[in-house]
Structures are given as C-alpha cells and as structure tokens.
Amino acid sequence: MTSKEFINFISKKLNLSKKDTRRYSKLLIEILIDSIKKENQVEILGFGKFLKNKNDKIILQPDKEFIQEINQK
Amino acid sequence: MNYEKLIKEFSKRAEIDFETAAEFIDTFFTTIKIGLSKNEKVKISDFGNFSPKVYKSKIIKNKETGEIENIPEKILPHYYPSKRIFSKTSSKDVKSKKELKIYKINNEIENEIPKEDIKNNISIFKKFIPFLIILLVLNTLLSFYISFKLLKSRYVRNYFYKIISNYLDEKGLSYNTINEIVDSKFQEVINKTEEYNQHLQSTFSSQLQKLKESQEESLEKLKEIENNLKIRIEKMIKPLSQKRGKKTEVKLILYEIKKNDTLWDLSKKYMNNPYNWVGLYQTNGEKIKDPHKIYPGMKIFIPLIIEKDDTKREDKKYNKR
Numbered sequence: 167m168t169s170k171e172f173i174n175f176i177s178k179k180l181n182l183s184k185k186d187t188r189r190y191s192k193l194l195i196e197i198l199i200d201s202i203k204k205e206n207q208v209e210i211l212g213f214g215k216f217l218k219n220k221n222d223k224i225i226l227q228p229d230k231e232f233i234q235e236i237n238q239k
Numbered sequence: 240m241n242y243e244k245l246i247k248e249f250s251k252r253a254e255i256d257f258e259t260a261a262e263f264i265d266t267f268f269t270t271i272k273i274g275l276s277k278n279e280k281v282k283i284s285d286f287g288n289f290s291p292k293v294y295k296s297k298i299i300k301n302k303e304t305g306e307i308e309n310i311p312e313k314i315l316p317h318y319y320p321s322k323r324i325f326s327k328t329s330s331k332d333v334k335s336k337k338e339l340k341i342y343k344i345n346n347e348i349e350n351e352i353p354k355e356d357i358k359n360n361i362s363i364f365k366k367f368i369p370f371l372i373i374l375l376v377l378n379t380l381l382s383f384y385i386s387f388k389l390l391k392s393r394y395v396r397n398y399f400y401k402i403i404s405n406y407l408d409e410k411g412l413s414y415n416t417i418n419e420i421v422d423s424k425f426q427e428v429i430n431k432t433e434e435y436n437q438h439l440q441s442t443f444s445s446q447l448q449k450l451k452e453s454q455e456e457s458l459e460k461l462k463e464i465e466n467n468l469k470i471r472i473e474k475m476i477k478p479l480s481q482k483r484g485k486k487t488e489v490k491l492i493l494y495e496i497k498k499n500d501t502l503w504d505l506s507k508k509y510m511n512n513p514y515n516w517v518g519l520y521q522t523n524g525e526k527i528k529d530p531h532k533i534y535p536g537m538k539i540f541i542p543l544i545i546e547k548d549d550t551k552r553e554d555k556k557y558n559k560r
C-alpha cells in the first residue's frame with residue numbers, strides 16, 4: 167500500500183477531502199515525532215507502542231490484539 | 240504519551256472535536272492493520288514503512304520441565320522509521336551514505352593529524368628548502384666528478400677494453416681488421432671532400448673571371464667618359480685663355496651641392512667667370528636636366544681652372560735685355 171492509496175482509503179472511510187486527510191495525517195505524524203522526542207514513547211490503544219531503542223532507533227512494540235488480528239487472517 | 244493525551248493534542252492543533260480526532264486516529268491505525276493483514280507493505284511518507292515479518296515454526300526443549308514444545312508460525316508487524324523521523328528524534332547527526340563516507344574520512348584525518356601540527360611541519364619544511372637545494376647541487380657535482388674520474392682511471396679503461404675485445408672475438412673480428420675498415424672509410428670521406436672542393440673552385444674561378452671582365456669594361460667606359468669631358472672643357476676654356484693671353488690648367492673636382500648653391504655662383508667661384516655656368520651645365524648634362532633646378536646632396540663634376548701667369552717671365556726677359 168502506497169501513501170497515496172493510504173490517504174485515499176482514509177478519505178473514503180471518513181468522507182473527508184484528500185487535502186484535509188493529508189493535512190491531518192501530517193499533523194498526527196508531527197505530534198507523534200514530538201512526543202517520541204520528549205517522552206521517548208507513544209502508546210496507541212489496539213495498535214502498540216512506539217519506543218526509542220538503545221541505539222536511538224524507533225521500534226514498534228505491537229499489542230497482543232494486533233498480533234492476533236494479523237495471525238487470524 | 241497516553242492515547243487520550245494524543246487525541247487531545249491532535250484535536251487542539253487540528254481544531255477539531257475530540258470525537259472526530261479520535262475517529263481519525265483510529266482509522267489511521269486500522270488502515271495500517273488492514274494493509275498488514277493482507278500481507279502488504281504499508282508506506283507512509285515522512286513517517287516510515289510497516290511490513291509483516293514471518294517467523295517460521297520452531298520446536299523447543301523447555302529447560303525447566305524438559306518437555307518438547309512446538310511454537311507455531313507467527314507474523315509480526317515491523318516498523319522501519321523514515322530518515323526524516325530518525326534525524327529528528329535521534330541526538331546524533333544523520334547523513335546520507337556519501338556524506339557519511341566523507342565525514343568519516345575527514346574525522347579520521349582530523350584525529351590523526353591536528354591542523355596546527357600540519358602548519359608547523361610546513362613552516363619547518365620551508366626553512367629547510369635552501370639547504371635541500373644546496374645539497375642537491377653538491378650531490379650532482381659530486382656525481383659528475385666521480386664519473387669523470389672513473390672514466391679517466393686506468394682500471395675502468397682496461398675493463399672496457401676487455402669487454403670490447405671479448406665481443407670482437409665472439410664476432411670473429413680483430414683490432415687490425417677494424418682499423419683497416421676505418422682507414423678505408425676515412426680515405427673515402429677525404430676523397431669525396433677533395434672532389435667537392437675542386438668542383439667548388441672551378442665554379443668560383445669561372446664566376447670570378449666574369450666579374451673581372453665586367454669590372455674592366457666598366458673602367459674603360461669611365462675612362463672614355465672622362466676623356467670626353469676633358470675634351471669638352473678644353474674646347475670651352477681655350478678661347479678664354481687665348482683672349483687673356485694666359486696659360487690655364489684644368490682639374491676635375493667632385494662637388495656635393497649644398498643649400499642655396501647655384502650654377503652661376505659655382506662657376507664664379509671655381510671657374511673665375513660666372514658666364515661659364517653653361518659649360519658646367521653641359522659637362523653634367525646627364526645629371527642636371529634643368530639648370531634652374533639643382534638639389535642639395537647632388538654630386539657634380541666641376542672643372543677647376545688654374546691660371547699660370549707668363550707675364551712675369553716676359554718681364555724678366557725684358558729686364559735682362
């Protein structure tokens with residue numbers, strides 16, 4: 167899935183314009199980056215945690231629900 | 240950061256309700272889930288890539304119980320952050336591969352030799368440059384001297400003589416035969432040079448003879464012109480001398496005309512009579528075409544008239560009587 171397809175999918179689901187979805191997604195990413203910078207982690211329910219590694223690398227620690235969902239399908 | 244805080248901040252910045260913000264974030268991450276569940280790679284620009292990683296099934300022995308366990312196949316989501324995020328979040332400077340290579344090399348160089356040391360080394364080297372030049376010159380002179388001495392020495396000459404003699408023996412030649420060959424060649428060269436010299440002499444002598452003949456002809460012509468001139472002048476002067484009863488002698492002079500000179504003045508000065516300008520004009524008829532136009536730098540013949548008085552002799556004779 168490319169970023170274009172990704173934005174199209176969200177805009178269809180929420181009945182939003184592509185411009186707005188792009189703006190919102192950018193904003194969300196910026197908030198995520200800032201929070202990782204400040205607190206070194208961000209928790210998202212039903213998805214997982216974005217953490218900072220020892221080597222300053224960002225890792226995704228997925229939730230159990232998320233793993234189950236993927237493996238079921 | 241909690242999930243609630245995230246939604247609140249997002250609603251603040253985007254100026255949306257809390258519910259819509261929550262809905263957007265939910266859909267954002269559910270779409271990623273859907274993509275991964277289809278075993279597809281999800282690319283989000285400026286954020287990173289999400290891809291499913293397959294871990295194959297394993298059989299493990301439990302150390303505590305000693306039982307054998309079978310771990311089934313697993314698919315785990317994997318996140319590869321984009322370079323932009325990595326550069327923003329990490330405390331280190333992140334650069335491209337090319338930049339990193341250059342950065343590493345520069346760092347190595349800087350660590351190995353500090354800049355101040357390099358400057359000092361260069362300044363020291365600059366001080367030693369004249370000494371180095373002198374050393375080089377001395378070295379070349381010494382090498383020349385040694386080579387000259389070696390060539391002059393008897394041992395070296397003998398050594399070369401031996402080498403040459405061995406080489407000649409191998410070829411079946413001796414010094415005498417070589418000398419004969421060299422002499423014959425030398426004689427050939429001498430003969431050729433002699434022939435060439437003779438050829439040159441013959442050609443030059445003929446040309447010289449021609450030149451001499453032409454010179455003699457020109458001299459004869461000049462003599463004829465002189466004689467003609469003398470005859471002309473005598474014809475002119477004779478009647479005048481007869482009138483005066485004086486003896487005269489004539490000498491030709493080459494005269495260079497100066498500024499403000501006229502034939503009238505010249506004849507008055509040298510020929511004792513200004514009316515003789517006609518004679519002057521006739522003698523130099525080849526050079527002077529118009530008697531009113533003579534220019535400075537022009538060379539003309541002037542017949543000098545020298546008078547000899549016979550009256551004194553006659554007086555002496557008369558007194559004796």
